Amino acid sequence: MASKVNIVRVSTSFMDGMTSVKAQIEVSITPGLPSFDVIGLCDPSIRESRGRIQPALIASGFTMPKGHITASISPAYIKKSGTGFDLPIAIGMLMASGQLPASPGIRVYASGEIMLDGTVKGTPCASLRLRIDQSEYDRIFIPSDESDAARCAGLNCMTVTRLSELKDIFKDEDYQPSSFSVDDLDSIDEELPDFSAVKGQVKAVRALLIAAAGVHNILLLGSPGCGKTMAGKILAGILPPLKGPEIGDVYSVMEAAGLKDDPESGLVLSDRRPFRYIYPGMSRGRMLGVPSKLLPGEFALANHGVLFADEIFEFKREVMEALRVPLEDHVVRMSKDGRNFAFPASFVFVAAGNPCRCGMLYEEGRRCTCTPQVINNYMAKLSGPVRDRIDLVAEMRSISGEYLAQSAIKEDKMLNEKMKSYVKGAWEMQRERFNDGIFNGTCCNADADIFRASSEVVEYAAEIAEAAGFSARGFNRILRVGRTIADLDGRPDMIKSDVAEAGIYRKGGLQHARAGYKAT
C-alpha cells in the first residue's frame, strides 16, 4: 500500500576541501516505532546529531516527533563530516511534524550546531561555507556567532542564538532578514609602529616604501637589534587597508587555520593587512600547512599582507626551497586523498637577516669578527632562486647617538600618514595598469610597453644589469622596481633615473656574495 510520505527538504552546505558544496537534507516521518536515522555517507560527528537534537528540541519547548524519522543528506556519495548539519536536520523535523508552520515549497537554508540546551553554535570554516547562492532560498538561518563570516559572504539572513527563537521568526511576516556586508566595517585604529623607529636609515625607509608601493620582496640586512622586525611591521602598517572580498579571503583562511576569536590568536574581522612572522625554528607544518588536515600555514595566512621571515639565513634548506612556489606563483599547493588544493598566497615577502655570522658587518668601527670566507658562506645560504626573487636589499645598522641628533631635526610627525598616501597613490596607478590585486612586483611579465619604458630606459637598465652581472631576472626586477619608483612620483612614463635608483637596492649587501669577496 503506497501512502503519501511526509517529506521536507532543507538545504545546507558543507566544506569539501576548500570549496563550499551545497547539500540537501530530506527529512521524512513515517508511522512506526520511534526511531531516528541519519544517512548519506555521514561520519560519526553527523550521526551523533541524533543525540543532540532530541534533548535540544525538548529544552526549546518543542516535542520530539513520534514515529520513524529519517534524515537523508545528499549528495550521498561524498563523505561528509561536521556538526553544522544539526540545525537543518532539526528544522526539517520541526517542519515535517508541523511544529514550524511553513508554506509548501518554501526553500530553507540553515547551518549550525545545536547544544543539548537548544543553544545554536557556529562551526569551523564558516566564511567559506557560507559562500552560497542566496537567491535560491527564502529563509536563511545561521548561528549568531557566525555573523562575521556572514559579513564576509555578504549574506542577507537571520541569525539565531537559540533553537526556540525559530518559533517567532519562521513565519512569512516574522522573517526579517538583515544584510551583512564588510562595507560598513569600522577600521580598527591601532597604534602602529612609527617610521621614526627606523629614522636615520634613509635607504631602509625608502626601500620599505617602494616594497609597499609595488609589492616587492625585500631583504633587510643588519646587526641584531637594529630594528629589522620593526621595519617589517611598519611596512605592513603603510599598506592600504584590505577592501571588499579581500577581507573575506583573509578571514576565511584564519578560520581554516583554526585561529580562535581571542586576542592571542587574533581571529578578528578587520580590514587590516595580515602580518605573519616566521622564524627558523618554526615547524614545517605551521609554515607550509598540514595537507592531511587541509590546514593552511603561515604562508597562506599572509595572503594579501606581509610575510616576515626572520633570520632568513638560518632557515633549513627544504623550507627555503618551499618558499619558491609562493614567491613565484603566489599560491601554496597541497594534496590530500589524490586531490590538489591551492591556497592563495600573495604577499609582500620581507626577509631579515644578519649580514654575516656575527652580525656586525655593517656596524661602525669594524666590529665584525668574521673572515671573508665566513661572510661568503653565510650569504650563500640564501638559495639562489629565492635571492633572485628579492627585488630590494637594504642594509640597516644601529643608529649612533650622534646620528639620532642629526636626524631629529628632520623628524616628521606626519611621516606615516605621508607614506600611506604615497603608497595609496602608487596602488591606484597600478590598478589602472593591471587588474585589481596585481602589482609591479607580482605581475607575470615586466613588459616595456605596459610599463611605459622607452627603449632608452630599457637599454639603460640592461647596461646597469650588465655592469653588475645580474641574471636576466635581475634585469627584469630592475625594471619593475623602477616602474614603482615612477609610480611613487606619479609619472606615467619611466625615466632613466628610475632604473638607476632601482639598481641600488638590487645590489646592496649581496654583491660580495655573488661576485666573490674582493679585498680592497
Add this chain to the structure above:
Amino acid sequence: MQERDIKLLENTAIRFVTRLDYYVMRELISSGFVQKDSYPVMEDFLRIKKEASQAGFTEKTLSKLDDIISSRSKVMDTVEKYADIIEKQRISVLCKEDRDYPFSWKELSGMPPVFFAKGDTSILSGITHKGAVSIVGSRQPGRYSLYATREFSSKLSKKGVAVVSGMALGIDRAAHVASMEVGGKTVAVVPGGPDVIYPYKNADIYEKICAQGVLITELPPGQEVLKQYFPSRNRLISALSDACLVMEAGVYSGTLHTASFAAAQSRDVFVLPNSIYVDNCLGGLMLLRDGAEVLIDVDTVYERIMEQVDNRRALLQGEVDDGNDLAALRALARIAPENLSEEQWKLVICDEISEKPRNIDELCFSLGIPFTYLSSMVTILETEGRIANDQGKYVLTIHGR
C-alpha cells in the same frame, strides 16, 4: 708611456747625469733661452748651444752646455732605465702643471719641478683642502714618544689630515702605521728613488704605503740613498705640511733640520715635551727654549692646520674657474643644491667617499641630497666603475680617483 712623461724623464736625466744646477738654469732662463717652469730636453740644449755664441753666457754655463751635449748617449740610456723602472713599478711622474702637484710647494722656491710618486697621488691635491701634518723624530725613540706619535697620528688622520713623514725607522714608521690603521692618508717622502726601499727593514710598510697612501721623492728611479739627500728630503717633508710635530730629536739630528726648514717655510713647529735626562730629547727641548710650540693636544694642532687650509682656500678662490674645485662645490652643494650639474654631484660624492668609506645613509646625511637622487647617482657611478660597494660601504675604485 706618454710623450710628456718621456720628456720629463729626459729633463730629470739631464739634471742628474750632468749635475745641472740652479745657477746655470737661472742664467738660461734670464737670457730667455729657456722658459720659466719648462722642462728643457736634449733638443733644447742643442738649439741653445747653436745660438750660444751671441748670448754671452758665462764660462761655467758654456762648459756645462758642452758637458750636456757630450753626455747625450748616457742621458738617453738613463732615460730608458728610468722608463723601464717606472713602467714596471707603476710609478707616476708629476710636474708643476699636474693637478696633484702639491699646492704648498708652488708657493715656495727651490721645490722640485718634477717628482716621482708611487701610490694614490690624489692625496697630494687633497692636502690643499684637508691639510697635512708632518710627524718627525728619532730612529730610536723612547716608548713615551712612540705612544704620543701613534696617538697624534691616528687622531689627526681620523680628522682627514694627511700625515707626512720620511719612512725611516722609529717615529716615522709609527706615524705612517698609525695613520694607515685608521684608514688615514699618509705621505712618505723618501731620500732615494721611488723604487728603492730604505731602510729595508721597512719593506712591509713600503708596500702598504704604496697601496694605501703615497710615496714621493724628487730623486729619479733607481737612485740609491745617499747621505747628502737626507736634508733636502727633509725640506720637502716640512714644505708639504701645514704643521710640523717634532716627537723626539737629538742635539745633532736630522729632525732638527726638518724643524728649521719648517720654521723657514713659516710652518708651525710643535715639540713634544720630553725628559731632560734623555740625550735623544735634548734637541727638541732646545727648540722649545727657542720658542717652538709645546705639543699638548690634538685640537690645537688641528686648529692651526685648518687656519693654513683656510688661508690657502682664500688664495685659491681667485684661481678656480673650471667649476670643479671641490671645496667650492661642497659649499655650493649645501647652499644651492639645485645649481649643481650631475657631473658636479658625482665629483662631490666621490670626494665624500674619498675621505673614508661611507654607507649610503651617511652619504645622504652629510651631502643633504634627496635619497632618490643620491641613489640613482650612486648606481651611475657604480656602473661607470668609479665607486664600488664593499661590505655595505662605498669605496672609490682606481678609476674613481
